[in-house]
Amino acid sequence: MPTLKQIIEETDTPEGRAFDLANQTLIVLSLISLTIGSLTSLSPTTRSILNLFDLFALVCFTLEYALRVFISTPRRHYVLSFFGIIDLLAILPYFLAWGMDLRSVRSFRLLRMIRFLKLARYNAAVRRLRTAMLLAREEIVLFLGATAVMLYVASVGIHQFEREAQPETFGSVFQCLWWAMVTLTTVGYGDAVPITTGGRAFTLLVLLTGVGIISVPAGLVASALTQARELNDRSSETPPGST
Amino acid sequence: MPTLKQIIEETDTPEGRAFDLANQTLIVLSLISLTIGSLTSLSPTTRSILNLFDLFALVCFTLEYALRVFISTPRRHYVLSFFGIIDLLAILPYFLAWGMDLRSVRSFRLLRMIRFLKLARYNAAVRRLRTAMLLAREEIVLFLGATAVMLYVASVGIHQFEREAQPETFGSVFQCLWWAMVTLTTVGYGDAVPITTGGRAFTLLVLLTGVGIISVPAGLVASALTQARELNDRSSETPPGST
Amino acid sequence: MPTLKQIIEETDTPEGRAFDLANQTLIVLSLISLTIGSLTSLSPTTRSILNLFDLFALVCFTLEYALRVFISTPRRHYVLSFFGIIDLLAILPYFLAWGMDLRSVRSFRLLRMIRFLKLARYNAAVRRLRTAMLLAREEIVLFLGATAVMLYVASVGIHQFEREAQPETFGSVFQCLWWAMVTLTTVGYGDAVPITTGGRAFTLLVLLTGVGIISVPAGLVASALTQARELNDRSSETPPGST
Amino acid sequence: MPTLKQIIEETDTPEGRAFDLANQTLIVLSLISLTIGSLTSLSPTTRSILNLFDLFALVCFTLEYALRVFISTPRRHYVLSFFGIIDLLAILPYFLAWGMDLRSVRSFRLLRMIRFLKLARYNAAVRRLRTAMLLAREEIVLFLGATAVMLYVASVGIHQFEREAQPETFGSVFQCLWWAMVTLTTVGYGDAVPITTGGRAFTLLVLLTGVGIISVPAGLVASALTQARELNDRSSETPPGST
Numbered sequence: 001m002p003t004l005k006q007i008i009e010e011t012d013t014p015e016g017r018a019f020d021l022a023n024q025t026l027i028v029l030s031l032i033s034l035t036i037g038s039l040t041s042l043s044p045t046t047r048s049i050l051n052l053f054d055l056f057a058l059v060c061f062t063l064e065y066a067l068r069v070f071i072s073t074p075r076r077h078y079v080l081s082f083f084g085i086i087d088l089l090a091i092l093p094y095f096l097a098w099g100m101d102l103r104s105v106r107s108f109r110l111l112r113m114i115r116f117l118k119l120a121r122y123n124a125a126v127r128r129l130r131t132a133m134l135l136a137r138e139e140i141v142l143f144l145g146a147t148a149v150m151l152y153v154a155s156v157g158i159h160q161f162e163r164e165a166q167p168e169t170f171g172s173v174f175q176c177l178w179w180a181m182v183t184l185t186t187v188g189y190g191d192a193v194p195i196t197t198g199g200r201a202f203t204l205l206v207l208l209t210g211v212g213i214i215s216v217p218a219g220l221v222a223s224a225l226t227q228a229r230e231l232n233d234r235s236s237e238t239p240p241g242s243t
Numbered sequence: 244m245p246t247l248k249q250i251i252e253e254t255d256t257p258e259g260r261a262f263d264l265a266n267q268t269l270i271v272l273s274l275i276s277l278t279i280g281s282l283t284s285l286s287p288t289t290r291s292i293l294n295l296f297d298l299f300a301l302v303c304f305t306l307e308y309a310l311r312v313f314i315s316t317p318r319r320h321y322v323l324s325f326f327g328i329i330d331l332l333a334i335l336p337y338f339l340a341w342g343m344d345l346r347s348v349r350s351f352r353l354l355r356m357i358r359f360l361k362l363a364r365y366n367a368a369v370r371r372l373r374t375a376m377l378l379a380r381e382e383i384v385l386f387l388g389a390t391a392v393m394l395y396v397a398s399v400g401i402h403q404f405e406r407e408a409q410p411e412t413f414g415s416v417f418q419c420l421w422w423a424m425v426t427l428t429t430v431g432y433g434d435a436v437p438i439t440t441g442g443r444a445f446t447l448l449v450l451l452t453g454v455g456i457i458s459v460p461a462g463l464v465a466s467a468l469t470q471a472r473e474l475n476d477r478s479s480e481t482p483p484g485s486t
Numbered sequence: 487m488p489t490l491k492q493i494i495e496e497t498d499t500p501e502g503r504a505f506d507l508a509n510q511t512l513i514v515l516s517l518i519s520l521t522i523g524s525l526t527s528l529s530p531t532t533r534s535i536l537n538l539f540d541l542f543a544l545v546c547f548t549l550e551y552a553l554r555v556f557i558s559t560p561r562r563h564y565v566l567s568f569f570g571i572i573d574l575l576a577i578l579p580y581f582l583a584w585g586m587d588l589r590s591v592r593s594f595r596l597l598r599m600i601r602f603l604k605l606a607r608y609n610a611a612v613r614r615l616r617t618a619m620l621l622a623r624e625e626i627v628l629f630l631g632a633t634a635v636m637l638y639v640a641s642v643g644i645h646q647f648e649r650e651a652q653p654e655t656f657g658s659v660f661q662c663l664w665w666a667m668v669t670l671t672t673v674g675y676g677d678a679v680p681i682t683t684g685g686r687a688f689t690l691l692v693l694l695t696g697v698g699i700i701s702v703p704a705g706l707v708a709s710a711l712t713q714a715r716e717l718n719d720r721s722s723e724t725p726p727g728s729t
Numbered sequence: 730m731p732t733l734k735q736i737i738e739e740t741d742t743p744e745g746r747a748f749d750l751a752n753q754t755l756i757v758l759s760l761i762s763l764t765i766g767s768l769t770s771l772s773p774t775t776r777s778i779l780n781l782f783d784l785f786a787l788v789c790f791t792l793e794y795a796l797r798v799f800i801s802t803p804r805r806h807y808v809l810s811f812f813g814i815i816d817l818l819a820i821l822p823y824f825l826a827w828g829m830d831l832r833s834v835r836s837f838r839l840l841r842m843i844r845f846l847k848l849a850r851y852n853a854a855v856r857r858l859r860t861a862m863l864l865a866r867e868e869i870v871l872f873l874g875a876t877a878v879m880l881y882v883a884s885v886g887i888h889q890f891e892r893e894a895q896p897e898t899f900g901s902v903f904q905c906l907w908w909a910m911v912t913l914t915t916v917g918y919g920d921a922v923p924i925t926t927g928g929r930a931f932t933l934l935v936l937l938t939g940v941g942i943i944s945v946p947a948g949l950v951a952s953a954l955t956q957a958r959e960l961n962d963r964s965s966e967t968p969p970g971s972t
Contacts, residue, residue, distance in 0.1 A: 018549075038414075129384065149842065187429045188919075190676055281645055431916075433674075466705070493826075610867055668936075675919040677922045
């Protein structure tokens with residue numbers, strides 16, 4: 001008969017796995033309830049079912065938090081741990097906002113998705129991703145830095161050209177940053193578009209240099225992941241003690 | 244003189260190849276008829292020619308289905324097979340909707356395009372694609388998972404910021420998912436655009452992290468295909484019996 | 487003293503190089519004249535200068551064509567060659583449309599840009615590009631095929647969903663192909679956007695699968711070019727006669 | 730006690746590093762002031778604080794320039810150097826425009842960001858980037874050339890098709906270049922969209938060939954960076970004197 005501590009904190013006993021699975025199911029259900037609850041055309045019955053379920057989930061998560069504090073030795077160990085803070089942040093807003101409109105408060109349960117990160121710990125692909133990030137670390141930082149500089153220069157530049165023609169859209173460097181981001185990621189909503197000849201010529205220049213720079217990091221990660229896999233295969237092929 | 248069974252089921256006799264070619268030609272013609280038939284400005288003559296051709300194709304496909312059932316031993320073998328179900332689904336709606344408007348029904352013939360997959364079976368590039376997918380399987384799953392999480396978090400987040408400013412466009416998480424998908428794939432139609440300062444700042448954040456994540460899988464497939472080709476070349480270079 | 491034949495057909499004598507350079511300069515100037523001539527706000531003086539220059543270029547290109555025919559042995563050899571046809575197509579429309587509006591006719595001189603391809607023949611990067619295309623040939627064909635199928639299926643699918651809601655924009659499969667292309671390449675102008683729930687759900691599906699497929703070929707070319715360069719380096723490093 | 734020359738020109742003494750850090754902090758603060766100053770809704774107090782800070786920064790940069798000229802031997806050495814010209818260009822406009830509206834003049838301080846390039850000199854990733862650019866130099870030039878040709882041909886082509894239908898947007902080849910750039914980089918604002926059947930068919934063609942070409946260079950840089958890293962690792966692994 002496993003102890004409460006083993007059920008909650010360990011994942012390699014049948015009871016531990018069952019507890020984890022129940023916990024994750026509740027998180028997923030609670031996210032589904034959040035999604036459905038955002039529909040404006042819900043019947044009062046559906047809405048009260050969702051509210052009841054939310055209350056149930058809140059009770060469960062509060063109980064889980066209390067239990068985890070209780071079995072932790074020393075108690076402050078869990079309270080001050082990363083997951084302890086996450087778990088508290090996911091339930092605290094409900095108690096603080098009691099009686100008020102809960103709609104904004106509900107999104108805090110997204111924080112619980114961070115719990116899924118625990119699943120990633122044992123995953124080989126995540127390990128290789130870490131190797132890949134280490135391999136390409138400096139290049140990624142370099143290109144992210146170049147992206148930041150490019151976004152800033154594009155914002156200041158377009159501000160000079162379009163400031164007077166379109167004060168509503170390009171009136172400050174902050175507004176221009178919106179344009180720069182939407183343009184350089186090639187999203188191009190069309191809500192902020194340069195109309196002066198100077199602004200358009202500047203945009204051509206920015207696109208020619210910037211679009212390439214911004215898409216290099218993704219290619220770097222893909223390349224480094226392939227390299228990390230090869231390193232991994234090679235090291236697992238080599239028998240220990242050889243070379 | 245080949246038997247009916249050999250003509251229909253085998254592809255390495257001249258008669259089998261002729262049957263396959265006739266079948267594929269009919270599928271392509273039937274898709275062309277579907278495409279032209281969607282034009283609203285067709286003359287009655289053209290439309291009746293298309294309708295006649297559609298009837299002809301239907302008779303052919305029904306006959307082919309009957310023949311394939313007839314020669315299959317045991318008969319339920321083909322009826323229950325993957326291609327048996329596809330072939331039935333491609334003709335059944337015509338009989339069920341007899342006398343009604345056939346426009347929606349016609350699209351079911353798209354299912355016949357799956358027949359072309361058979362051509363792929365003998366293709367070296369498809370084999371290498373399979374190798375590449377196996378090589379990069381875990382990474383691709385990881386990044387598709389990250390994409391799904393990113394889309395969901397972006398939807399819930401923008402819902403918080405834009406819900407009140409634009410209830411028509413960002414009123415529910417489902418509507419926000421449309422925005423999230425159109426934005427993160429960088430399509431950016433411009434029909435759903437955040438206008439609040441908070442929503443725009445959140446979008447900048449989402450774009451900075453998300454656009455990269457969503458384009459990594461394509462790079463992974465390209466990299467893994469190159470690796471698969473190298474593996475292939477190396478294994479075909481190595482003479483049998485060596486290391 | 488080089489013969490006329492050597493000047494025109496060869497590129498390794500000083501006179502041949504001078505002739506080629508003059509020819510290429512004239513092509514570039516003629517393209518600049520075409521570009522400036524498209525401005526609607528030109529003064530009559532500028533326009534007559536451009537027209538004079540166009541006449542001059544036409545005379546030069548016609549003379550060049552006549553000379554090339556004259557020195558070719560047998561004469562039909564050049565007339566029927568690829569560059570002979572290109573050169574004729576670039577000047578013929580001027581004579582056919584004599585006295586009529588020349589604006590459309592002028593674009594035919596773009597064909598002369600194909601002459602620049604000759605420069606590419608001696609370029610190492612072009613040779614490696616050819617190696618890369620050969621290496622990745624089957625994969626590129628496979629993904630271009632998948633792109634074509636994806637575009638077609640997306641067009642037929644969205645036609646089903648949006649046909650009735652937006653007959654102006656999604657009325658035929660051909661109109662839907664415009665939407666499919668603009669969406670799958672992530673251009674997303676915003677002139678054709680699905681508005682029905684079904685159409686949007688279908689678009690999400692198409693984007694999830696299609697955007698990746700359409701960007702794999704570019705990654706393949708980039709990867710194969712890197713591989714081609716490595717093959718090249720290795721073969722040039724290895725001394726002849728060694729393993 | 731270090732000399733003034735050592736403080737300003739060297740970076741490996743504590744005083745030199747302190748001077749550099751102060752200089753860089755002032756540049757960053759001056760950029761922040763530029764960004765905040767672009768907001769139109771600033772209170773008079775904030776604006777006068779920013780103006781005071783700008784004056785302070787101007788005095789500092791002028792003093793720094795004077796000092797650098799003073800300690801340089803011979804004096805024209807620094808004045809005519811790359812950084813000397815940059816530093817002068819960043820302060821000169823203030824003196825030339827004294828008493829006039831300073832808004833446009835302020836952007837010149839962006840030039841000072843080039844000073845940060847000095848930081849890059851000691852960075853390993855920048856060195857590998859240089860190796861990568863050298864490795865893929867010819868391929869990158871080839872694809873940039875192809876991009877330029879593609880942009881030009883797309884502009885001239887769409888001008889033919891849309892010139893009469895939309896003279897405001899596609900009236901000249903220069904205006905069409907804006908469309909070509911926005912389309913081929915897949916930004917797709919939606920302010921210039923072909924509406925004729927011919928123009929749309931041409932756009933499909935351009936997208937099919939052009940979108941791939943324009944995204945190859947980024948993939949090439951990513952691939953070459955991975956290759957440069959491997960070359961680097963291999964050369965640093967090999968002990969001196971071995972093979």
